[in-house]
Every structure is written in C-alpha cells, then in structure tokens.
Amino acid sequence: MSSSDVLVLAVPSKGRLQENANAFFARAGLKLAQGSGARDYRGRLVGVPDVEVRYLSASEIASQLASGTAHLGVTGEDLIRETLPDARGQVELLTPLGFGNATVVVAVPQAWIDVRAMGDLDEVAALMRARHGRRLRVATKYVNLTRRFFAEKGVADYRIVESLGATEGAPAAGSAEIVVDITTTGATLRANALKVLDDGIILRSEANLVASLKAAWGETQRGALRAVLGRIAAEERARTTREVRAALPEDGTIDLATLAGLHEAELPYGAPRGPDGEIVLRCPEAAVFDLADALVRAGARAVSVRRIDYAFAAENPLAERLLARL
Ligand SMILES: Nc1ncnc2c1ncn2[C@@H]1O[C@H](COP(=O)(O)OP(=O)(O)OP(=O)(O)O)[C@@H](O)[C@H]1O
Numbered sequence: 001m002s003s004s005d006v007l008v009l010a011v012p013s014k015g016r017l018q019e020n021a022n023a024f025f026a027r028a029g030l031k032l033a034q035g036s037g038a039r040d041y042r043g044r045l046v047g048v049p050d051v052e053v054r055y056l057s058a059s060e061i062a063s064q065l066a067s068g069t070a071h072l073g074v075t076g077e078d079l080i081r082e083t084l085p086d087a088r089g090q091v092e093l094l095t096p097l098g099f100g101n102a103t104v105v106v107a108v109p110q111a112w113i114d115v116r117a118m119g120d121l122d123e124v125a126a127l128m129r130a131r132h133g134r135r136l137r138v139a140t141k142y143v144n145l146t147r148r149f150f151a152e153k154g155v156a157d158y159r160i161v162e163s164l165g166a167t168e169g170a171p172a173a174g175s176a177e178i179v180v181d182i183t184t185t186g187a188t189l190r191a192n193a194l195k196v197l198d199d200g201i202i203l204r205s206e207a208n209l210v211a212s213l214k215a216a217w218g219e220t221q222r223g224a225l226r227a228v229l230g231r232i233a234a235e236e237r238a239r240t241t242r243e244v245r246a247a248l249p250e251d252g253t254i255d256l257a258t259l260a261g262l263h264e265a266e267l268p269y270g271a272p273r274g275p276d277g278e279i280v281l282r283c284p285e286a287a288v289f290d291l292a293d294a295l296v297r298a299g300a301r302a303v304s305v306r307r308i309d310y311a312f313a314a315e316n317p318l319a320e321r322l323l324a325r326l
C-alpha cells in the first residue's frame with residue numbers, strides 16, 4: 001500500500017500530552033502498535049486497516065494538520081490557534097479530550113500595583129517610551145495569539161520578544177517587561193512574582209482531537225475515518241450515559257416516549273413489542289435517578305442501571321460533521 005493511501009493519525013510522542021493521549025485511544029479500543037525500533041516514529045492501529053500512526057511533538061502535530069500531511073491528530077488548542085492563521089478554514093476541532101488543560105494569559109510583575117487590566121498597558125507603554133525611549137516588551141512563544149489579542153484590546157505600542165523557553169523568567173532577566181504564556185496551577189507565575197491581568201485570559205486550552213481539512217480525503221481515508229471515529233464516539237457515548245433497564249408493568253400502560261422526553265433519555269433499541277417486555281433506555285448520567293423514580297412511579301416492576309463500555313450507533317456524528325465540510 002502506498003503511504004499516500006492511508007489515513008495519517010498524529011499522536012504526541014513525548015511531553016505532557018503523550019500519556020493521556022495513549023490512554024484516550026486505549027479507552028476507545030484503539031491500540032497503537034509502534035514500529036519495532038526504539039527510534040521508529042511510525043506505527044499502526046491494531047485491527048483498523050489503512051491507518052498510519054505518526055509519533056510527533058504537539059507543535060509538529062499542529063503544523064502537519066495545517067499542511068494536510070496528517071489527517072487526524074491530538075494536540076493542544078493553544079497550538080492550533082497559534083500555528084494556524086485560519087484555524088476554522090484549515091481544521092475541524094472534533095472533540096475536546098479533557099486533558100492538557102492550560103490557559104494562555106497576559107501576566108505582568110506583581111509590583112505593578114496600579115496595572116490590573118489590558119487597558120492599563122497603554123499607559124505603561126507611554127511611560128516606558130517617555131522614561132526609557134523604547135517600547136514595552138512582551139516575551140512569548142505565542143506570537144500570533146498575542147498580536148491578535150492585543151489588537152482586540154486596542155493595545156498597540158509594544159514589541160514582541162520571541163521566547164523559546166522559561167518565558168516567565170524574562171522580566172527578572174531584563175529581556176522583557178511582561179509575558180504571554182501558558183499556565184495551569186499558577187505556580188510558575190507566582191514563583192516569578194507575576195500576576196495575570198483581570199481581562200488577560202487569551203484562551204482556555206485543552207487537548208483536542210483535530211481533523212485536517214487540507215489533507216487528501218480519498219475513499220480509503222474516509223473509510224478509516226469512520227472506523228476510528230465510530231469507536232471514539234461509541235466510547236464517549238458510553239462514558240457519558242447510563243443504560244437503564246426496566247420491567248414494564250403487566251398492563252403495559254407506560255407512555256415511554258413522553259417519559260423518555262422528560263428525562264433526556266433515548267430508546268436505543270426502540271419500544272418493546274409485547275405488553276410486559278423489558279425496556280432499555282439510555283440517559284445522561286445526571287438524569288439517572290429522576291428517570292428511575294419516574295419509571296417506578298409509572299408502574300415499572302424493577303429498574304436497573306448500569307455503566308456500559310461502548311455504545312455504537314448507526315449514525316457517526318463526529319465523522320458526519322467532518323465529512324460535511326470536506
Ligand atoms: N502546564 C502546561 N504547560 C505547558 N503546556 C501545557 C500545560 N498543560 C497542558 N499543556 C499543553 O501541552 C502542550 C505542550 O506540550 P509539549 O511540551 O509536549 O509540546 P511541544 O510544544 O510540541 O514541545 P516542544 O516545545 O518540545 O516542541 C501545550 O501547548 C498545551 O497544549
């Protein structure tokens with residue numbers, strides 16, 4: 001098979017997203033099989049044909065989705081927004097993954113007591129010019145996110161100092177006055193005596209499953225996409241819902257459709273045919289007790305609730321959403 005005829009799935013090879021990404025695929029029944037060499041950065045998905053797994057850094061994944069070298073990938077939304085000038089037109093964020101949470105923020109020295117909001121930065125910038133004859137310097141690796149955000153906030157008189165690491169140290173080192181960086185616990189900002197501006201939150205980011213709109217989507221890749229996203233959707237549907245089984249009353253008078261509608265429930269296998277059959281519903285986790293109570297009140301003789309591993313369905317909403325855009 002020529003490698004141009006496969007779906008390329010890019011997964012983080014290192015760093016903080018790697019372990020969680022592997023766990024996410026494993027939950028969806030997608031087992032990654034890495035090539036045999038320790039330095040082999042390609043692999044496959046066990047039991048799912050036409051997929052090539054590529055192990056890359058989170059930032060490389062964003063670039064490959066942008067160029068269309070990769071079809072699907074797991075990476076941080078911050079890297080997508082930073083790397084892709086037109087994220088909407090280039091990729092589809094299929095689903096947030098619940099890990100890799102971090103916030104991109106504008107932070108200034110805590111010693112700047114009167115500086116609390118983005119609007120205060122203009123004044124600081126004017127002072128900088130008057131006193132030191134130069135512009136306010138912002139250290140960051142998020143050059144594009146910073147430019148866009150500062151423009152939205154009407155802050156224009158600044159200069160970006162591109163930083164490749166230890167960004168929060170820039171003010172103390174004297175290479176910039178303020179920073180734009182990612183924070184999770186806030187510990188690094190505190191350790192560097194920096195504070196986040198009140199309206200200085202640029203983006204709340206988490207890892208996402210992302211699809212490239214620029215990649216070559218032939219029939220083979222579309223088939224592989226349906227297989228991969230079908231499993232992911234089945235796991236997500238199962239994780240966020242519960243299966244509720246009830247023994248119908250002898251007289252069979254429960255108005256199931258109304259009851260299901262009231263409790264966000266579905267009847268995945270349809271209504272039972274006989275009067276005293278077993279009925280299977282599925283509802284969001286939070287609706288379980290109300291639904292069970294309602295079934296009992298309506299005469300159900302027994303109700304049981306269980307977690308399920310996978311809930312496959314004829315429709316494949318993740319895949320359909322993407323295919324509609326290709
Ligand atoms: N506390 C955090 N600090 C930095 N990144 C975080 C944090 N929490 C989650 N992330 C996510 O992890 C991504 C960075 O992951 P990682 O360091 O593995 O990638 P990378 O930028 O590709 O690595 P490299 O800088 O070596 O190329 C961030 O862009 C963000 O989406």
Ligand SMILES: O=P(O)(O)OC[C@H]1O[C@H](OP(=O)(O)OP(=O)(O)O)[C@H](O)[C@@H]1O
Nearest residue numbers: 165166168182183184185186187188189
């Ligand atoms: O708010 P906190 O929980 O303190 O986390 C934020 C810090 O973590 C990351 O750096 P890391 O030390 O991982 O190194 P990196 O720059 O290589 O990502 C990030 O760049 C911040 O500096």
